[in-house]
Amino acid sequence: MTRRDPNYIDAHVGARIRMRRQLVNMSQERLGELLGITFQQVQKYEKGSNRISASRLFYASKTLGVPVQFFYDGLPGNEGPDGLREGGSGDEFSAALMTPEGVQLAKAFKDADTSTKRKLIAALARLIVESEG
Secondary structure, eight states, X not given: OOOOOOOHHHHHHHXXXXXXXXXXXXXXXXXXXXXXXOHHHHHHHHHXXXXXXXXXXXXXXXXXXXXXXXXXXXXXXXXXXXXXXXXXXXXXXXXXXXXXXXXXXXXXXXXXXXXXXXXXXXXXXXXXXHSXX
């Protein structure tokens, strides 16, 4: 029996679920409880190995405090009617934020309670990126 790779749309939606869940400091167990499923099922959704139904995606959006469209934002091939993507290079930005490190950076930025702290986080990140080595 051959192993099927997850559909890229299911993997994208799952990654967006994971990103949002982590941003709101929610465990897989808690999300599962709120959706009436096991944490193992949440894991499968987040990996894209299982598809999430339309109704469960709707409830996940309400539970995580985002519109359903959030889970599809940045999806490859999601061009507008004129063939152009909104936001241009937003796909690279979204992909970077969907990594564990991107989520940690976004959480630190969100948790910074003053604009001075947010500026320091941004400046530090820029210094690291611009440093050699």
